[in-house]
Amino acid sequence: QITLEESGPTLLKPTQTLALTCTFSGFSLTTSGMGVGWIRQPPGRALEWIALVYWDEDKRYSPSLKSRLTITKDTSKNQVVLTMTNMDPVDTATYYCARKLDRGGGFDIWGQGTLVTVSS
Amino acid sequence: DIQLTQSPSFLSASVGDRVTITCRASQGINSYLAWYQQKPGKAPKLLIYSASTLQSGVPSRFSGSGSGAEFTLTINSLQPEDFATYYCQQVDSYPITFGQGTRLEIK
Numbered sequence: 001q002i003t004l005e006e007s008g009p010t011l012l013k014p015t016q017t018l019a020l021t022c023t024f025s026g027f028s029l030t031t032s033g034m035g036v037g038w039i040r041q042p043p044g045r046a047l048e049w050i051a052l053v054y055w056d057e058d059k060r061y062s063p064s065l066k067s068r069l070t071i072t073k074d075t076s077k078n079q080v081v082l083t084m085t086n087m088d089p090v091d092t093a094t095y096y097c098a099r100k101l102d103r104g105g106g107f108d109i110w111g112q113g114t115l116v117t118v119s120s
Numbered sequence: 121d122i123q124l125t126q127s128p129s130f131l132s133a134s135v136g137d138r139v140t141i142t143c144r145a146s147q148g149i150n151s152y153l154a155w156y157q158q159k160p161g162k163a164p165k166l167l168i169y170s171a172s173t174l175q176s177g178v179p180s181r182f183s184g185s186g187s188g189a190e191f192t193l194t195i196n197s198l199q200p201e202d203f204a205t206y207y208c209q210q211v212d213s214y215p216i217t218f219g220q221g222t223r224l225e226i227k
Binding site for chain 1: 152158163164166169207211215218219220
């Protein structure tokens, strides 16, 4: 069974740094083509892709957020970590991690998501 | 960035109806398009990838077509569990982008 689960803080103050961990099972990020990405969704709004890391350390970021983002993987722990600096109330959203089987495919398995609220 | 525009944004239909949702890209994306279904409070579910390939376990009443810059998702014989929001997504180039969503509601 393939699962992904997001974990991290649920409430942050403006200017703080968010660190989210995606812990997965049932697949390996050493498998050729495999990737894990982050997607967020503000309340009542559409999905927004944030970042992606592939098995070969290829890392991709949303240009609008790139200066604030870092994505890393730990294959020994089956984890992917996303950090986002200088959080703002507009970053309030449900953050999802999801598996991507190859560079040309969609995200086939998703975590349940974690709501992150940014408020003073 | 490649913009994806879905139409309609809102769709009202009845059980048993056939519905079509369109996704237009601001430039050609070959067939690197996926469709997702999302229900309230739940994560999106992959329905279709590579424009027309049905994800394993997805009912055959869902189908996708198109290439280049115009794509469609068709649902034949709507079932009660199909009422949800649908998103298209392009993976042809970075940044990966999503459409704004189509909300499908029961008439």
